[in-house]
Amino acid sequence: EVQLVETGGGLVQPGRSLKLSCVVSGFTFNNYWMSWTRQAPGKGLEWVASITNSGGSTYYPDSVKGRFTFSRDNAQNTLYLQMNSLRSEDTATYYCTRVRTGYFDYWGQGVMVTVSS
Amino acid sequence: DIQMTQSPSSLPASLGERVTISCRASQGISNNLNWYQQKPDGTIKPLIYYTSNLQSGVPSRFSGSGSGTNYSLTITSLEPEDFAIYYCQQDASFPPTFGSGTKLEIK
Numbered sequence: 643e644v645q646l647v648e649t650g651g652g653l654v655q656p657g658r659s660l661k662l663s664c665v666v667s668g669f670t671f672n673n674y675w676m677s678w679t680r681q682a683p684g685k686g687l688e689w690v691a692s693i694t695n696s697g698g699s700t701y702y703p704d705s706v707k708g709r710f711t712f713s714r715d716n717a718q719n720t721l722y723l724q725m726n727s728l729r730s731e732d733t734a735t736y737y738c739t740r741v742r743t744g745y746f747d748y749w750g751q752g753v754m755v756t757v758s759s
Numbered sequence: 760d761i762q763m764t765q766s767p768s769s770l771p772a773s774l775g776e777r778v779t780i781s782c783r784a785s786q787g788i789s790n791n792l793n794w795y796q797q798k799p800d801g802t803i804k805p806l807i808y809y810t811s812n813l814q815s816g817v818p819s820r821f822s823g824s825g826s827g828t829n830y831s832l833t834i835t836s837l838e839p840e841d842f843a844i845y846y847c848q849q850d851a852s853f854p855p856t857f858g859s860g861t862k863l864e865i866k
Binding site for chain 2: 688689701703737743745752
């Protein structure tokens with residue numbers, strides 16, 4: 643059974659940092675690209691980051707580029723999203739997703755990040 | 760970026776009814792259109808990929824169609840568990856983008 647479990651969320655002050663993790667199981671991790679997608683309270687879904695199966699390349703939208711860093715440890719079946727210089731608009735539930743040719747075919751349960759003073 | 764426009768934003772419907780949700784892309788996306796369902800607890804379930812292919816385990820009352828810039832999700836004979844929010848998403852080009860969602864509500 644495929645499982646994706648996110649951890650690391652919480653309340654953080656504007657300008658500070660937070661690191662999310664996602665531990666996956668049930669599939670050959672290093673065969674797949676992975677992504678993070680977020681949802682602000684009461685809003686729709688927004689893609690946040692993608693990483694290739696090797697971890698050699700990462701992709702971000704302009705809204706987080708330069709502030710967020712997506713990485714993976716294929717030996718530990720774990721993803722990391724380092725979020726720096728957090729803003730109130732980064733407040734959201736963050737979902738870890740598996741990618742199959744652009745389709746997000748498995749999702750974690752989500753982890754909440756609140757940026758507030 | 761490709762903009763995805765969903766309609767309606769809210770759709771009241773009754774059990775057993777057939778409903779259709781529309782999704783329009785700002786440019787052609789060559790059938791690279793996916794659908795997701797979000798339940799009130801936040802759980803997101805993939806439903807359909809590449810316009811019309813059902814994710815494993817998704818009931819056959821769900822179907823997708825479309826081409827070019829216009830796509831749709833149809834649910835025949837609504838069941839109680841179908842009342843949720845539905846999102847379309849294009850993966851024709853980076854960045855992947857989502858529609859704003861359609862909330863399927865009990866009438």
